[in-house]
Ligand SMILES: Nc1ncnc2c1ncn2[C@@H]1O[C@H](COP(=O)(O)OP(=O)(O)OP(=O)(O)O)[C@@H](O)[C@H]1O
């Protein structure tokens with residue numbers, strides 16, 4: 439498996455989310471993802487970027503390509519140094535929100551990804567890693 443660091447983008451404002459969506463879409467097209475897969479990945483990325491900004495106080499996303507002889511994929515890592523998540527199982531539940539959202543972002547992002555990992559520590563921050571294969 440070879441991984442190549444495509445880029446890291448800052449996530450602070452809604453304009454950053456627009457730029458990230460474009461960058462994810464472009465990378466997916468470059469790797470030969472079809473329109474449906476592009477859209478799934480961009481939608482998952484949007485939800486996680488919104489969380490990074492809204493709850494994490496801003497952060498960044500790293501875009502990486504995953505290439506081996508069998509398949510091509512994209513790995514996105516969202517990181518923030520916000521308050522963290524005390525109960526990850528609860529946060530993952532559809533309908534749970536600590537704010538005014540629908541509480542569907544994390545669960546939706548997981549369903550739209552092939553791999554989903556979340557690591558969070560209270561007072562330290564949150565990292566969400568998703569992968570989607572072509
Ligand atoms: N990066 C983060 N830092 C701290 N808490 C987070 C982070 N991401 C998610 N959470 C917590 O997990 C909860 C669930 O997130 P999720 O995205 O599923 O729903 P939401 O953002 O509340 O609503 P929606 O995404 O549907 O608008 C959030 O309400 C928040 O409490």
Ligand SMILES: [Mg+2]
Nearest residue numbers: 489539543544
């Ligand atoms: Mg959300």
